[in-house]
Amino acid sequence: MSKHATAPQDETATDTNPDSETDAESTTEATPTQVTNGATAVVRSLENAGVTHAFGVQGGAIMPVYDALWDSSIRHITMAHEQGASHAADAYGVVKGVPGICLATSGPGATNLVTGIADAAMDSDAMLALTGQVPSGMVGSDAFQETDTTGVTAPVTKHNYFASDATTVGKTVGEAFALAEAGRPGPTLVDLPKDVTFGETDDDPGPPKAPARSSPSPDADPDAVIAAAEVISRAERPVCLFGGGVIKANASEQARAFAREYNVPVVTTMPGIGSFPEDDELCLSWAGMHGTGYANMAITHTDCLIAVGTRFDDRLTGGIETFAPEAEVVHIDIDPAEISKNIHADYPLIGDAATVLEQLYDAIDDDPETDAWVEQCTTWKEEYPMDYTTPEDEPVKPEFIVEAFDEATDDDTIVTTGVGQHQMWAAQYWTYTKPRTWVSSHGLGTMGYGLPAAIGARFAADDDQSVICFDGDGSFLMTLQELSVAVRENLDITVAVLNNEYIGMVRQWQDAFFEGRHMASEYNWMPEFDKLAEAFGAKGWRVDEYDEVAAAIEEALAYDGPSVIDFHIDPGANVYPMVASGGANGKFALSEDQL
Amino acid sequence: MSSDEDPTSQRGLQGKPPEQRPHPTGRRNKQGIRIDPEAEAEPRVRKAVVSALVDNEPGVLSRVSGLFSRRQFNIESLTVGPTTVEGNARITLVVEETDPGIDQVKKQLAKLKPVMSVGELENNAVRAELVLLKVHGDEPDKVHAITQMYDGQTLDAGPRTITVQITGDESKIDDAVDAFRQFGIIEIARTGQTALARGDTPTTPGEEPAPEGTIAEEPSQPSANVQYSDD
Numbered sequence: 102m103s104k105h106a107t108a109p110q111d112e113t114a115t116d117t118n119p120d121s122e123t124d125a126e127s128t129t130e131a132t133p134t135q136v137t138n139g140a141t142a143v144v145r146s147l148e149n150a151g152v153t154h155a156f157g158v159q160g161g162a163i164m165p166v167y168d169a170l171w172d173s174s175i176r177h178i179t180m181a182h183e184q185g186a187s188h189a190a191d192a193y194g195v196v197k198g199v200p201g202i203c204l205a206t207s208g209p210g211a212t213n214l215v216t217g218i219a220d221a222a223m224d225s226d227a228m229l230a231l232t233g234q235v236p237s238g239m240v241g242s243d244a245f246q247e248t249d250t251t252g253v254t255a256p257v258t259k260h261n262y263f264a265s266d267a268t269t270v271g272k273t274v275g276e277a278f279a280l281a282e283a284g285r286p287g288p289t290l291v292d293l294p295k296d297v298t299f300g301e302t303d304d305d306p307g308p309p310k311a312p313a314r315s316s317p318s319p320d321a322d323p324d325a326v327i328a329a330a331e332v333i334s335r336a337e338r339p340v341c342l343f344g345g346g347v348i349k350a351n352a353s354e355q356a357r358a359f360a361r362e363y364n365v366p367v368v369t370t371m372p373g374i375g376s377f378p379e380d381d382e383l384c385l386s387w388a389g390m391h392g393t394g395y396a397n398m399a400i401t402h403t404d405c406l407i408a409v410g411t412r413f414d415d416r417l418t419g420g421i422e423t424f425a426p427e428a429e430v431v432h433i434d435i436d437p438a439e440i441s442k443n444i445h446a447d448y449p450l451i452g453d454a455a456t457v458l459e460q461l462y463d464a465i466d467d468d469p470e471t472d473a474w475v476e477q478c479t480t481w482k483e484e485y486p487m488d489y490t491t492p493e494d495e496p497v498k499p500e501f502i503v504e505a506f507d508e509a510t511d512d513d514t515i516v517t518t519g520v521g522q523h524q525m526w527a528a529q530y531w532t533y534t535k536p537r538t539w540v541s542s543h544g545l546g547t548m549g550y551g552l553p554a555a556i557g558a559r560f561a562a563d564d565d566q567s568v569i570c571f572d573g574d575g576s577f578l579m580t581l582q583e584l585s586v587a588v589r590e591n592l593d594i595t596v597a598v599l600n601n602e603y604i605g606m607v608r609q610w611q612d613a614f615f616e617g618r619h620m621a622s623e624y625n626w627m628p629e630f631d632k633l634a635e636a637f638g639a640k641g642w643r644v645d646e647y648d649e650v651a652a653a654i655e656e657a658l659a660y661d662g663p664s665v666i667d668f669h670i671d672p673g674a675n676v677y678p679m680v681a682s683g684g685a686n687g688k689f690a691l692s693e694d695q696l
Numbered sequence: 697m698s699s700d701e702d703p704t705s706q707r708g709l710q711g712k713p714p715e716q717r718p719h720p721t722g723r724r725n726k727q728g729i730r731i732d733p734e735a736e737a738e739p740r741v742r743k744a745v746v747s748a749l750v751d752n753e754p755g756v757l758s759r760v761s762g763l764f765s766r767r768q769f770n771i772e773s774l775t776v777g778p779t780t781v782e783g784n785a786r787i788t789l790v791v792e793e794t795d796p797g798i799d800q801v802k803k804q805l806a807k808l809k810p811v812m813s814v815g816e817l818e819n820n821a822v823r824a825e826l827v828l829l830k831v832h833g834d835e836p837d838k839v840h841a842i843t844q845m846y847d848g849q850t851l852d853a854g855p856r857t858i859t860v861q862i863t864g865d866e867s868k869i870d871d872a873v874d875a876f877r878q879f880g881i882i883e884i885a886r887t888g889q890t891a892l893a894r895g896d897t898p899t900t901p902g903e904e905p906a907p908e909g910t911i912a913e914e915p916s917q918p919s920a921n922v923q924y925s926d927d
Contacts, residue, residue, distance in 0.1 A: 255759060256766050260809040263754070280809070312809060394711055402720060413728070426722035426730065438803035441796060444728035485711040677708045687719050692708025 131174030136305055139264070140165035140298035142271030143231065143291075144173045146306040150278045152202055154178065154193060154560050156186040158213075160206020161246060162233025165298035167204075178560065178590065180553065181582040183210050187217020188550050188580070189557030191226050192517060192540050196561035198351065200227035200281040207233045208246030211292075212253060216547055218288045219257040223544025224372060225349060227286035229278050230254075236296040237265065250292045259287035264297045271306025279311035285436040286349055317435060319453035321460055329431045329448040330464035336405030336429075338474045339365045342388070345372030345543070346410015346434060348536040352455035353377070356409065359462050364471045366478045368396045370411050371528060372543045378534040385478060386487075389417040390680045391525045394485025394689055397680065399478050400425055401687035405469075407461075409433040410454045413443035414544060415683075423685035433457045485678070485691070487529060496671040497647055499523065499599045503530040506569055506597060509654050514567040515540060515558045519551035519576025522605035525676040527571040549579030555594045556586055567658065568593070574600040574627055581633070587663035588638040595657045596665045598630050601672040609675045613696045634665035642666045727796045739794040743772070745817040745891045746801060749900045751810040752778055752785035759808050760787060769793060769801050773825075773888025784812070786899075788890045815893070815900040823891040827869050830859045831879035839879055846872045857882060865889075 190201030388396035418424040432446035542550035555570035631641030678689040852859040
């Protein structure tokens with residue numbers, strides 16, 4: 102007997118909608134789980150919170166919770182590895198705008214989740230992790246598969262809980278769920294000792310309730326808004342800097358209205374990609390280490406930086422001394438601790454991005470005179486184009502592949518990535534126009550994020566949305582066992598491996614800063630990813646030449662199931678522009694000799 | 697791979713090289729504050745006493761100390777004990793940071809879920825710490841005299857050792873420790889500073905006095921006092 106089991110699809114049976122039979126369960130009116138013990142209270146609490154999907158791996162200490170899932174409407178996706186579960190839950194949450202749920206057992210199950218939890222913490226992604234734990238009486242005895250999970254995860258969670266009682270565990274899970282999305286989002290965790298999940302109770306935990314003091318006021322101080330509005334009115338060279346917080350706060354509409362109304366050029370951060378359409382004339386794309394030259398020029402020369410939902414990460418700012426050095430900074434953020442943490446805010450506006458952008462929109466009486474500045478930014482776009490050449494006698498350029506995929510897919514296509522050169526190309530050469538279509542690992546920089554993220558994104562996306570994972574050969578190798586999940590669930594995802602047989606970003610740095618000594622960045626041997634895909638039961642292609650690119654993309658997109666294209670790209674291709682670590686954004690290098 | 701076989705060539709993008717671009721003359725300091733390039737000065741480090749009212753739940757002390765270590769905040773001492781309100785505790789921290797650093801300490805503390813409110817004490821706040829000193833017992837009269845001078849108490853007197861307790865502000869304790877050195881200090885335990893705002897001012901913002909009848913009995917457990925030393 103197997104719940105939710107779908108046998109790997111026969112290749113000929115491609116007319117099966119991957120999600121039809123399974124998703125129907127979650128959309129029909131489901132009977133709520135009857136609470137009989139701690140485990141059913143946990144599951145009931147998730148149902149009360151509207152949870153429809155959870156990603157995890159079974160194991161001894163979490164078995165009571167899994168047993169309770171047997172009768173639940175919640176669709177559980179068994180992942181190959183707990184790290185995959187945490188990334189899938191993270192990406193699911195990013196695409197859907199709700200906390201993603203992941204589960205694991207005690208000990209190694211819990212520690213395997215840690216990378217994904219840390220990733221969610223760095224990117225402020227709402228996520229709830231539930232971990233099994235040895236029975237309370239054995240805690241502290243170094244029991245089998247015992248780890249101090251709350252201790253290990255304390256630095257990478259907003260808060261974590263050690264459940265101590267069957268009668269309250271459901272409420273605790275509800276609180277952890279609500280806390281994950283309250284204020285600035287982030288991951289939370291509840292550690293569930295086996296005696297607590299087995300313990301008897303019949304209390305319905307009720308709806309999720311955020312703890313006291315966790316939901317800050319959405320409005321900014323009106324006087325501060327007026328002061329900020331005045332400085333924006335006076336500005337000659339204003340720039341809007343939209344971060345990931347704009348997307349998390351569902352403030353893209355307000356962000357677009359603001360920039361267009363006051364004719365302010367827009368730069369995004371990497372997590373802010375999609376908050377503002379990149380095909381808009383005002384958009385300068387994203388700034389920072391590998392951001393566009395024109396975004397970095399604008400951010401260097403602005404006299405008024407309107408920063409929304411960004412924490413001024415070092416990959417964005419480069420050297421602090423030279424970051425927007427002449428700008429008065431208006432900083433909108435929900436988290437007061439981000440105000441003046443890295444960059445001093447002259448006009449801090451603490452509140453919800455959507456609400457405060459509306460306040461600011463209404464408070465500006467005199468439009469800033471920005472025509473000359475917008476023209477200057479347009480000139481910079483022409484001066485520093487993101488152009489590349491495609492000589493026929495050289496291997497395929499990765500930029501070409503990214504653009505070919507972009508052209509072959511709709512605007513609402515979701516892109517996930519691993520971490521490295523391929524991630525930068527996917528961010529630079531794809532034109533993002535909608536929020537929640539760019540799903541990547543930013544702050545933590547987790548290689549291997551892409552494939553499990555594509556799986557999570559697939560479950561969150563609409564059926565007619567395509568999901569593309571750009572991966573590097575090194576990144577793909579880290580989590581490719583999750584292909585087994587994609588095949589088992591017959592998920593319509595396309596993995597594009599930009600294969601240069603290097604840890605490419607490290608190789609690029611070694612060439613620039615370590616005299617070309619390629620220590621541990623070259624792969625002497627790589628598996629054939631197309632054949633590996635076939636071995637998993639997915640569809641695989643290998644591409645070496647330009648004239649094979651379009652056909653492979655077309656076939657992979659048409660294939661209704663998981664597909665992998667192994668693109669053998671120019672191994673010498675590098676990512677530019679590049680701001681050296683700690684360098685000035687305005688001194689971005691366009692080639693290696695400028696570093 | 698030797699460099700002459702290296703497939704990496706000097707490829708890149710079009711545009712003016714860095715030296716041909718305009719660059720602004722402005723600068724920020726390490727705290728991200730715009731500065732006059734002619735008058736750059738490092739902000740001064742100062743000592744601040746920060747008080748936090750917290751839910752007295754398991755793990756709260758480790759969450760606070762973990763925050764300090766992972767964010768590299770310079771902490772001189774940390775004390776914690778229950779208040780008169782059931783389930784509450786007060787943590788008093790002495791930190792040595794720049795003004796932006798102290799600001800971060802307060803904001804990051806306030807983000808911890810069990811932390812109810814955070815305040816920084818004024819210079820005139822009432823502060824005290826306690827020290828236990830175990831000295832050689834060869835000259836009991838002299839030890840007694842010095843203990844009296846510092847308003848201290850003798851807690852234990854044996855043939856070979858005498859243990860005394862002194863309370864007071866940091867400088868008084870420092871002076872007392874110096875005075876006892878003549879007897880040979882065998883062991884010493886200091887609690888670190890604890891403090892309250894002077895007069896009507898609440899120590900942490902928004903704090904209400906405990907309503908009548910809810911005053912807890914004598915704390916059933918001794919308060920956990922922790923002192924870290926960075927020296």
